[in-house]
Amino acid sequence: MRHTLAVLVENNPGVLTRVAGLFSRRGYNIDSLAVGRTENPRISRMTIVVEGDDLVIEQVTKQLHKLVDVLKISDITSEEYVDRELMLIKVNSADQSLRAEIMQIVDIFRARIVDIGRKSLTIEATGDEGKINALEQSLRPFGIREVVRTGKIAMLRGQKSTSMESKEEE
């Protein structure tokens, strides 16, 4: 099963290497990892999507906790949360007659065309993973030249949060 972990870390040099290194070293599979700073500039947040059964996730969490720079880990998989991913996708559009069809798909997914080349269209889309995957699927028949995805970021719904002040889950 796939789990989404919200991890708060000290914004120290090398912290990304420490976390990424731990995953590869212990043979855990990262589906995606997104990092950025938080409301506190000294703390960064990583949203990590990792594949594994409960035992693996327990190990991942505990091993992460052993890193001195890791401050807090919340497994939000079973919580109510909002998640988003940003994708840029470049699609073949040499055949002018198909452009309208592409634009229709873009509309349906509430995506946007951000660049038009002679032979390609570049589309920007945000949404949860399901939507992003579906859009990519729909555009595949036209020929995809390049996909850039940020990886998922997530936030708990309502009053709950995973920030430093809120109480640890588990």
Place this chain on the structure above:
Amino acid sequence: MKLTGAEILVKSLEAEGVDTIFGYPGGGVLNIYDALYDCNLNHVLTRHEQGAAHAADGYARATGKPGVCLATSGPGATNLVTGLANAYMDSIPLVALTGQVATNFIGKDSFQEADITGITLPVTKHNYLVKDVKELSRVIKEAFHIATTGRPGPVLIDIPKDISATRTDFEYPETVNLRGYNPYVEAGQEQINLAAQAIAGAQRPVIYAGGGIIASHASAELKQLAELILAPVTTTLMAMGCFPENHPLSLGMLGMHGTAYANYAVSDCDLLIAVGARFDDRVTGNVATFAPDAKIIHIDIDPAEMGKNVRVDIRVLGDVKNSLARLVERVSAKMATEWQDKIARWKKEHPLSYDQKCGGLKPQYVIEQISELTKDREAKICTEVGQHQMWAAQYYTFTQPRSFISSGGLGTMGYGFPSSIGAQVGCPDATVFNIAGDGSIQMNIQELATAVQYELPVNVAIMNNGFLGMVRQWQEMFYKRRYCNVEITAPDFVKLAEAYGAEGIRVTEAAQVKPALEQAMASSKPVFLDFIVEKEENVFPMVPPGGSLNKMIGG
């Protein structure tokens, strides 16, 4: 007054109570060596940085204090790596200091630059690259704190050359403030109660003790618990000596080369109390058949070890000493039952044994003699890695914690000799032995010059079988005796010792063993004892890799 980074380093080490460092100089640490010129720290110059790391590790294991080693940038730093990995696997508190090229040269493939924090990331508990001299004293404070608390381990501090030269105000911090590191864990009362209940209900309990007992100084509490509930105690390689092996409840070591009775007891018990141990594959054999009928209590400080390899029923997370002491308060004394009889029978029917009569000098006999001659002294028994290491664990009767010093997790040939030097430096009055193979001793033999220079009377007992014996044994047993590159030549160890200014003694017969050992122990010099032993002796019992503990060869 403002101090240079190098002076701050020295003052900080003094503030931490460090008395000895093991090191090797070079361009990247010239500033640091210049500061060492004026201080009272004892510096032991090894002949290789790997030797410095292992010596610091041996010092730590022998004394219980953190070991400190120092190396220059680039090759000096990379030479420490095996030593760090070794300390990491065995959870030994170590602080490694390395020089680094100046900050404005970092990342430019400068002369003697190596990304040592990157390289050692997987083999240190934590590491630092100091980029501002103002951080240096805080980093040192944190490094010692991290190395010595919780589950101990090595910490590396990389110090660029400009940082050791830059001046700043010095004040050694009194406290550390690490939000992400909370090593002081006390087990919840509920968990202690659950464990006590399980003990009360058990018919056939066994205690499986690991290195955590030694790390947390919990030998006394372990003994109390064992005697109270009459549970036999088996120890891992890391824990030899934490429970006296001459005690009637002792089962000796378990696992691949454990005693038959320890392995039978673990396979047959209905309650396994694992304390400060981590269910290593050399201990468990096939996990599916490990302690199949047992409820398992796991008492440990590292939550990541709980359920990592083996299912655990009751998790007691916290300092081992504290947990054991509280458990002792909660359990009531148990009466002897058939279980104790059964164990006594196993001990009688399946003792450790070897054939004294046929063949040449037996390494097991040599080790028994070392055991006999050192039993009334403070002794530190270090080992290299191989058959001799297993025989040392089997045939030496350990009664004191910190008396057995051996590379467990990493299995590092070349560890024993430098670690014996560290142990002797830390415990000048102890009788120190390094039980070695003719292969392993050649891996860090250069340290003989160190032992001679510092007048450290370590005794190196080489079980010279002309083979990389342990590998030969596996080739014999699992590869149809197709011996491939396991025959190994060696120099004349007696002449070699003499060339270094040490003493050398060759022993070829059983009758010479005792007098030779007595001569060595009486000598004030380091001594190489070259025991020419039976070439193709095997270590038994043996659980074949991945096999079940109760299915031993030669049990």
